[in-house]
Amino acid sequence: MGIRAWVVVEPPDRRGLRRITIHGKVVGSAWSLRELRKVLGRLGYPADMDLDDRSCVYWRGGDSGVWPDDRGWRRRVVIALMLAGLLGSMVLHVGIGWADAIGALTFAQRLVGVLFLLAGAVQGAALPAVVDYWGRRQVRLSGALVLLGVLMTLATTTLLLFLWLRERELIAAVLLFLALWCWSLWALRNLIREKVWRGIPHPRKFAAGVTVTALMTAISLGYSSIYKPIAAPYHFILKAEFGIPWTDADSPYVHVPLKLYAKNDGGIPVYIVVDDYTVWGHVSEFSASGEGMKEWNGEGSDSGSSQAEAFKSKEVLENIASGQFQGPGSTLDSGEEFSMEKVVTIPKGTRYETLDAVLQFAILRQDRGKLDDKFYSSKRSWVQSEGRYYCQPDVCGKHVIYHGRVRYNNNLINVTRKPRYVATFWSPEEEPQVFISSFNFKKKKTSEPIYGIYEALDENEVEKEADRYGLSWVSVNSEVSVKGLLKQAQH
Known part of the structure; x- marks a missing residue:
């Protein structure tokens, strides 16, 4: 075998994922010894390479037997629940926004519809971000996208439940609203525990953008539902x-x-x-x-x-x-x-x-x-x-x-x-x-x-x-x- 670069396996993070670097450059990450061999195999290293040989692999924070938090089943469950909630919320936002965006009479009502369609698009973009964030986190903004999608779901379902409480009519849709509302609280709790804001490049600008979007939606709803009908009487x-x-x-x-x-x-x-x-x-x-x-x-x-x-x-x-x-x-x-x-x-x-x-x-x-x-x-x-x-x-x-x-x-x-x-x-x-x-x-x-x-x-x-x-x-x-x-x- 020719001379190969020295492989360095970094200490496991709190999720159990260990980064793999060569000459200081990250080439992959692994949750287990098996995944480590797959990464090295793609780089041309032999399958029977002795990973305990310190002349080839340098282990930091524990040797080849240290994979403390490899709970693949738990991550897969979290990913599945996150995907299900965001997918349901995306369908809900598109279903609400589509009718107003193409059929509303006033500009303000169409604007509300477009905002809901944009929210659905953001949640659609958050679907692959979920896999990345609870995976190897190769995209820096994946956590921000997931957080934004969850906050949109929480805001929309809260509004829907408030409107439903005004009528209190027995409809099947309220079960969906309640389920997505509970899901958004669970998802937000998980994201807070993960301290997802650490991966957001400009957290203050991100918070300002979310606030402005919420205010625009509230103003558009108020204008189209209250002010416009009153300000334009018929004759x-x-x-x-x-x-x-x-x-x-x-x-x-x-x-x-x-x-x-x-x-x-x-x-x-x-x-x-x-x-x-x-x-x-x-x-x-x-x-x-x-x-x-x-x-x-x-x-x-x-x-x-x-x-x-x-x-x-x-x-x-x-x-x-x-x-x-x-x-x-x-x-x-x-x-x-x-x-x-x-x-x-x-x-x-x-x-x-x-x-x-x-x-x-x-x-x-x-x-x-x-x-x-x-x-x-x-x-x-x-x-x-x-x-x-x-x-x-x-x-x-x-x-x-x-x-x-x-x-x-x-x-x-x-x-x-x-x-x-x-x-x-x-x-x-x-x-x-x-x-x-x-x-x-x-x-x-x-x-x-x-x-x-x-x-x-x-x-x-x-x-x-x-x-x-x-x-x-x-x-x-x-x-x-x-x-x-x-x-x-x-x-």
């Missing part, structure tokens, strides 16, 4: 106007044009969840004594439409025409407008004194929620083959139903509670109804009438969800004299 311009009627000498009817118009004059695009226009004919008896007000009974006070006149008595409203405007699921972006013209037919000898046109619709703010595609398909309540909701028309009447899931624009909210659904009921004979709740027709088939469903719902939940998603009603009405219209009629 609509609505019109319901009767035009000049026309008739024919041979026809007993008068045709009255009705123009409906809506414009989103605010800064927030919205979904129209349900809409309706109705034309009412007013019939009342004349009260010569002027005591018509004494018959007022407060009907309609809930909607703010109560009224009374001294010389009107026993006023009756009759539904002349009713229909949908744009249709549930349609949208009105900021600055967008929509108009429709209809023709209302009344007899020439009508007993109606006035006509009242009402345009109303319920809106859902797009900066707070997003409707599922299934919401756009309508169901008829009186057709049993169409499935999820059926009720005999002689019991419940006839309703066109729209039903689908609604997702909050901040995906952190979606993953910490049960799914929410929007259900709307429209009928030309009744006021349109809409509610958001956890009630799902698909899983809870029902044959109850609408009022039965409402009674089964949690009223507090319905009000809370309406406020959360910005569900509200906008309306306008226009009243004209029938005699005045008839005088304007064109022949």
